[in-house]
Amino acid sequence: MAILFFLMVASYAAGLLLPLCCPARPKIQNLVAHGSAAFGSLGGIGLGIVGLFGPDPLTMSVPSALPLLTFAVRLDALSSFFLLTISLIGLAASIYAVGYVTAWYGHISIALLGSLYNGFLLTMTLVTLADDGFFFLIAWELMSLVSYFLVVTEHEKADVRHAGLFYLIMTHVGTAFIILTFLLLFEGSGSFSFDAFRHPEQPLPDGIRTTVFVLALVGFGTKAGVVPLHVWLPYAHPAAPSHISALMSGVMIKTAIYALLRVYFDFFGGQFPWWWGFVVLVVGAVSALLGVMYALMEHDLKSLLAYHSVENIGIILLGIGAGMIFHSYGLDELAVLGVIAGLYHTINHAVFKALLFFGAGSLLYATHTRNMEEYGGLLRRMPWTGACFLIGAVSIAALPPTNGFVSEWLVFQSLFMSYQIPSLAMKLMLPIAAAMLALTGVLAMTCFAKAFGISFLALPRTSHAKHAQEVPWTMRIAMGVLSAVCLALGLAPMLAVPIIDRVAASMIGSSIADKMLALDGWALAPVNVEFSSLSTPALGLVLAATAALGLGLVACCGGTFPRRYSKTWACGLNLTSRMEYSAAGFVQPIKRVFSTIYQPTVKLETEFLEESRYFAKRRRFEFHIAPVFQTYFYDPVIAFMSGLADRMRIVQGGSLHLYLAYMFVTLVVLLLAAL
Amino acid sequence: MIPDQPIAQAIALILAQAVVLLCVSPAIVGLINKVKARLQCRQGAGILQPYADLKKLFRKQPVLSTTTTWIFTATPYIVFASTVTAGLLIPVFASQMPLNFAGNIIAFVYLLALGRFFLILAGLDSGSSFGGMGSSREAIVASLTEPAMIMAIFAIALTAGSTNLSTIVHRTALLEGIATDPSAHLMALSAVFIVVLAETGRVPVDNPATHLELTMIHEAMVLEYSGRYLALLEWASAIKLLVFLTLIANVFAPWGIATSFTPMALSVGLAVYLIKVAGLALLIGTIECMFAKLRLFRVTDLLGVAFILALLGLLFFYMLRG
Structure with a gap:
């Protein structure tokens, strides 16, 4: 195990240093940097698997010259799970980057980009492994700084600099709260080691514990991007190179989820009042709903994806919040269910969000624009990217039988289990959160119907889109691998759930793996087998069978007639891309129905012909939604x-x-x- | 949850249910059209007219737009498959469906959403404004119905102690765990009824008979389809209508459904089922004649009412049960 750890750190360190020493050939720097990163990620995946299945947590510590600081690492089930997620996405991103950075040869320093990229992966890994408060803070701060430098890769653009500055300030505000959190914990324990946090000399008074709860929620919530601390996220994530965006949106914000679980379930041992869970639940529900609502109004594909990260962090927090509520009422089995739902959504979101950012990066690579209104008809020109993006879109829209559906279904089930809570208020509040989740789900479906439909279907809207070409094979492989993982996590939840159950059980102390699986594992049945069950393999099979039935029906009654091709009827005119529905037009009804939230301002200027006011020469339409x-x-x-x-x-x-x-x-x- | 039955019997039941759904659904559309025609003092086409339409469409040469991609030709199959699969999750004439384990009410709603997602994409794929208009409107109507639907079914699920449709129906049919006070059920029933009108594209939300660009929703999305593709989509939308009528009939009044697998029980179950859905079809036909279609932005209020009703149903359940 220690060998894997050193292999991983050494690979990342090699990737950090070697590109800078390489001769100034961008191609070699590219291969060295991303090759080492891929090796490091493989080591991380191995380490994560060993940590998840190993009997005891791995611990190592190196004392330092500074007082209070020890370089201690500990690999328990929770760390392993997040390490595995980070490394999996890291591996895909490293493969993707090999093709993606070729567009910048000669423009920016590949050596620096590759080196920082390795540093980013290394610091994220160390955040999940750190077993000492001081060491954790150092890794956290380095992670934030390195990601800042990566965000401002294209620093010659003013908006990128602005996004970077905004990110830098916000992340440091968050760090300030985190430092306070750790200082308060230090007060009780007298040491910065996580072990001392777990077993303080004298228990913290209730007031301090509540303060720690709030400080941690604000500090880590800033990094996770929960509403209302999310504003930096849609600026910073799109500004970074796409493989970095994938890592930031897919896994960096998850380190905050890791830290929250670490503080609430590990340091406090799950000893908290019900309202902590309720606060987390409300934050989750509001983030999910507002995240998707703002995403709908966004026509910059990468900003849209960034807002969806806010939404999905909200869904994860819904699961974890429900778990915390159940735990405080002593319903430990349901608590495990809630946490499993949250963790399952964590890895699922990492996979499909990275996939979608790769897809968005491919579109950027091929068309040099992020504006969806300038795409169109790309499925014909980029069939592989299109197919992979479609799988990602179906997954994030939580449609069966993909992975997003399974984890969202688990979140629904844990919210529905609220009927077992003794308090009437909670009995009612959790189903209302479920209704908000239902609205979130269907709006996410709409948003990705828009994203895919406007970008990939119908006629190209600009010459950029018209002359787009399929991206290099390394990028396609990375997207293909993640698409396969999306389908695998959706169709085989019976393999993933017992593993995630180990992680949840290590925090809460009660395992429900045997109660989650019915019918020899072919169906998921959360705790109460009578209450609900789901079998995605069976659903997939029935879907395939009924689709075959449809094909059969067609073959029996008239499938032999050849198809005829003709132009779309456009009321006698030639169809042009200006007749297509635009992204703004598509979401107009939603903007109008939810105008209380958006508070849109519309500006319409018309220039008329001099001869008659019945004929307009030019029209200019602008709409903005209030940045509340x-x-x-x-x-x-x-x-x-x-x-x-x-x-x-x-x-x-x-x-x-x-x-x-x-x-x-x-x-x-x-x-x-x-x- | 999973009835003990031999695998051959299970497969036979699933196939039988699929056959019933496929064969009965066009007749329901025909019946609604007949009722509307009679109420409007017209003779109207026969009840079996939709079968003839389907047969004709299957045998026509399909015309595809040159702008479309494989999404456009794959969509009819995906919509058909997801609708039939959703229909197999809900008991039709026998209360213990073998596929009960495969998914609960959430899976049911999300399976229909899968079909809707692709239909929206197909609407955008043709490149004309009509398709986009239909897609955009379908999206907003769906956004407002799904929360109401999930809340309403959840209120029912609590009474039966399950979110799996077959278990709900079976327990209700055997009068297990039925609340003494039916108010929660009534609230949920009215919510679901409004939802069904919206989901299946009936008046007052959408008008299946219109091809006027200002009003159509579903018809606008499928405007560019022809031949066998249109046949599959029409059939799928008829099945969807029947599935939702089945949902109302069997979840709220399952009595008469076969709770065992004897031939007698099964045939009674089938007969009672046909009478129930025919009655609901009559009701829908009457409603379509009595009301005008609402403006798109007034639909919001109607569906808001549905959501509040569902929420009240939940509240009543907890209040009355303590």
């Missing part, structure tokens, strides 16, 4: 902070003597304090 969170939440905070900074300028006189005087005064004060 920015206006009412961020802007006041930013205004306050910059106002404060202005006041502080008084002390910053700019004179060297003044600064020397400050130092002298500080020194004297410190000396006096020491006396």
